[in-house]
Structures are given as C-alpha cells and as structure tokens.
Amino acid sequence: MAKTLEEINQKIKSGKVVVVTAEEMVDIVAEKGAKRAAREIDVVTTGTFGAMCSSGLMMNLxxxxxxxxxxxxxxxxxxxxxxxxxxxxxxxxxxxxxxxxxxxxxxxxxxxxxxxxxxxxxxxxxxxxxxxxxxxxxxxxxxxxxxxxxxxxxxNEAYLFNPRNGYQNYNVAVNRSPSTLYTYMGTLQPKIGCANYSSAGQLSPLLNDPHYRTIGIGTRVFLGGGIGYVVWQGTQHSPAAKRSKHGVPLFGAGTLAVIGDLKQMFPKWLRGASFRGYGTTLMLGFGIPIPMLNEDIAATTGLSDKDLKAPVVDYSEAYPQRRPDFIRHVTYAQLKSGHITVEGKKVPTTPLSSYSLAREVAETLKQWIKKKKFQLTSPTAPIPGADSGMAMGPMPYHPPVEKRRARRKPRKTARKRS
Amino acid sequence: MKVAHKVVLHFPPAVVEQPVIYILSRDYNLAFNILKATISQQEEGIIVLELSGEDKDFKRASKYLKKQGIRLQPLLQDIRKNEDKCVHCGLCIAVCPTDALLAERPSMKVNFNADHCVVCGECVPTCPVRAMELHF
Structure with missing residues (x-):
C-alpha cells in the first residue's frame, strides 16, 4: 500500500519513523524485495561530498x-x-x-x-x-x-546559492596521451595510468531518485551541515540522457540548483579546494532524504553500485575537444574495488569525492529525521524529467562578421593558385 | 644489530661536490638505496635514501655526517597527513608512486603509510585541501 508524505511526517513527529541510508537500503531491498521494503521503510537518506564548482555565496553586507x-x-x-x-x-x-x-x-x-x-x-x-x-x-x-x-x-545575509550541485552520474576520467594532465577530475596519469571518478554511486542523491519523483522545487535538503532547499533544476540539467534498464542515466544527467543559509552551516562540510593546474572550487556536503511513497521508489533506492554505470572518457582528446565518444561503461562496484579494465589494461581507480563523508552526510540526515529535527517536503513543482526531452546543448557559435570575412580570404587565394 | 633507516640528508653548498654517499658505503659499511635527490637553486642538496647496516656503523656514520655539516633527519618527519584537514577524497592516491596512500576498504578512508613514502612530494600540491604537508 502506498504511503503519503503526510503519514511519513506524522511518523517523524511521533518518533516511529523508520529511516535507513541508501547504502543500508541496498541490502534491505535485496533481502526483502521492493514491495516489503516500501512498506517497512519510511525514509531513505542519501549523501555526497565533493567538489561542486557551480557554488557561491550571496551576501548583503x-x-x-x-x-x-x-x-x-x-x-x-x-x-x-x-x-x-x-x-x-x-x-x-x-x-x-x-x-x-x-x-x-x-x-x-x-x-x-x-x-x-x-x-x-x-x-x-x-x-x-x-x-x-x-x-x-x-x-x-x-x-x-x-x-x-x-x-x-x-x-545581514549570507546564503549559498549554488546553480548546479549533485550531478546525477558523472564521467570517469582517463588520459590516453603520453603526458600527465591536470584537470578538474584531478591529476591524470599518462597512458591511462589511472581512472578518476567523482560520483558517490549508490549514495548519490539523484541516482536514488532517477525520475525525480520525490525531488523537485522546494525539496528540503542537507546542505553544508545545515538545512537548504532545491530551488530549480540545476544548470546543464539533461534528464533526456540515455538510461539503463533500471531507468538510471548512463551519463551525466540531472542537476539541482540549491539554496541554504550559510549562518547555520559548519566548516566541516564546506572546504575551499585547490585543483592543481585547474583552479579553486568548493567541496561540499549535500544530501537528500527520499520518502518511500511506493514500491517503485523503494526499488530505485535499493539499486546498488553493481547496477549503476558511468562512462569512461578520455580527457586528453574527447573531453577538451567536446567529442561525444567514450571508451566504455563501468559499474560503480568496479570503480570502488580499486581497479577497472580499460582497453585491455588493468587501471587503478581514484575517487575524487569522499565516500566516507558522503556516508556521514546520509547518516547525519538519518539522525536528524529520527530525532524529529527534520521534516520532509513535497515539491511545489517538479523539475523536468526524461520525457521533457531537455538536454544540454553546446555553446552557440556565431563569430562576428568581420572575423568570418578575415577567415575566408586565404581560402580564395588558395583557389586562384590551383 | 642490523638496522635500516630512511633518512633525509641536507647538504650545505660547500659539501655538495663531495662523494659523501660513497664514503658512507666504503668507510661505514652501509648499504644505500637513493629514493630521491635534488639540488636547489641555492645549491643546497637534499638526498632521501635508505641506509642499512650495523647499528654501530650507522651511529658512527651519523657523527661523520654531522662533522661535515650535513643535517640528517629521519624520513618520517618529512611528509605528514593532517587528519583535521583530510576529507578522504582520494585524489592523492592517483599520484602516489609507491602506494603509500591508499583507500581502505570498505571504509573508503585514505590511509597514509609513511613506511612506503619516498617523499616525492607529488601529493602535496595535488591534495585539494592541502592536508599533505611537507616538513623539512
């Protein structure tokens, strides 16, 4: 039987709510099945901790x-x-x-x-x-x-307003070239010497609600150790990305724009970060609780790292040249084992988001809900889903007329010569 | 008693041109394995190496080095992981050539094993929150 959000919030108030993390939910669904899990579990908490460049602080001084x-x-x-x-x-x-x-x-x-x-x-x-x-x-x-x-x-005011956080899935970066690369995916060793990945996989917020059934505009979230809200889909939101048989995106897809008062956040969850050869950013703790409204939602929160796949992309050519090709898909279980195979080579994997802190975000959120400090919200409006056809496009390229003429000139001369 | 120590030797400019390592081997019976060697713009030399041999020979060699004006530091003091700063992301793992930095499983916490560290220093600028610190 389906549950309503109001019923779940009532359970939180009465202290009877059953909350587990998305990591714990994997075993529960595997053991009991999604139907029973949906009945017995009320809330599944998610979490991630990593570099989120599209973050910033709005202030009134x-x-x-x-x-x-x-x-x-x-x-x-x-x-x-x-x-x-x-x-x-x-x-x-x-x-x-x-x-x-x-x-x-x-x-x-x-x-x-x-x-x-x-x-x-x-x-x-x-x-x-x-x-x-x-x-x-x-x-x-x-x-x-x-x-x-x-x-x-x-x-007077200081609130984080992050136009893009919590990417639903992300690339695994490798470097086919003979020299070391310094990227936003970390230092990439030459000749596919390492494979760097960033998503928290089975704990990641949007991978647990792949169709945005419970996460939308107005959703209350964990942001930087305080309470925040989803205010819009994030920039580059691409829900139409290709999906697996479970309905989970196989590439970077959905994103979220979030807001939260910095005055109630904690330094543990907000770290200024320096990426060698690339730039500065903010490493941020972010998590969303997912209400177990029905069996379908329970089933997707029960997906494990074995069911979730990420594309391996070459950052020496394909990524900088904005070519869509990728080498292969690997599962998060393979990534977290420490090695994957790329082009016949056993390659060590490196996470660049902290799985141990992602776990702590989900655990903190779980405790907040158990201790009646956090009530769940129903979205006031949904964010665009897979059927919206919304996908990230390239930058429009229309160079100014003078430049176009200048570029044509040498071609004409070349024709005359021939 | 046999001992093996990983050490950092700091050579002042005047000593840089002397065959110190050769003397350690010939006169003090110490086996050496050089892990890293650099000469700075100020011509101070730094050698990271493992010295093994008899304890009494190592102590005699230490005295000899001091006499030459060469500062000897145990290697352990050189690279440290600041646990308050570390967020256990794992970026350092990709650049560590000796697996001194590894993710423990299933906790996925980054563990620094100083015994395997050769003080190449790659982790220091790679760590996004500057938790790997070089101490000379």
Missing part, C-alpha cells in the same frame, strides 16, 4: 556610513573578486573566483592556493575577511573607497 554603492563598482574579499552587478550592498562570490594577483597557470601546473571557495570556508569558520571596495560615487552613495574587516556573524 549592510550599508556603510557614508553609503557606498557596491553595485557597478569593484569588490574584493581577501583579494578575491566578488560580483557586484546588483543593488548597493548585495554581492555574489563564486567558488572559482581568483585574486587578480594569482599567477594561475603561468607556471604550469598552477597551485591555485586561495580562491572563492576558501573565502566561503573562512567565513563559515568564523574568521574575519578583508572587504575592499571601490565605487564611482553618487549623490545618494557618495563614498568611493572602503576597506574593512567583516565576519559572517555581522553581515
């Missing part, structure tokens, strides 16, 4: 005396530039932003020791951060320069 119009001016936090194209005191700091002084990849591979993700970590750790701003000055906002220390506690 309050108004200085005399007032300064940060909007249209320039703002730096610990030398890292923040976006100031908003109202006078609102700024947005992205995880990948870098100080102008950072040498980047001038001496390759660059270190990228400090960027936006690190500023977010410093703020959530309670550290003071140096705000430097310059503006053009107006009648109502006369001040043109500002330099002051700020802390998370003192500023």
């Amino acid at each position: 309050g108004h200085s005396r005399p007032r300064i119009k940060l909007g249209g001016g320039q703002v730096r936090l610990n030398r890292v530039p923040a976006y100031a194209g908003l109202a006078a005191a609102d700024i947005y700091l992205g995880a990948t932003a870098l100080p102008d002084e950072d040498p980047r990849n001038a001496l390759f591979p660059g270190e990228f020791s400090y960027g936006g993700g690190h500023v977010i970590q410093d703020l959530v750790s309670g550290k003071r951060v140096l705000l430097e701003a310059s503006a053009y000055g107006t009648n109502c906002y006369p001040r043109q320069d500002l330099s002051t220390w700020i802390t998370l506690k003192e500023i």
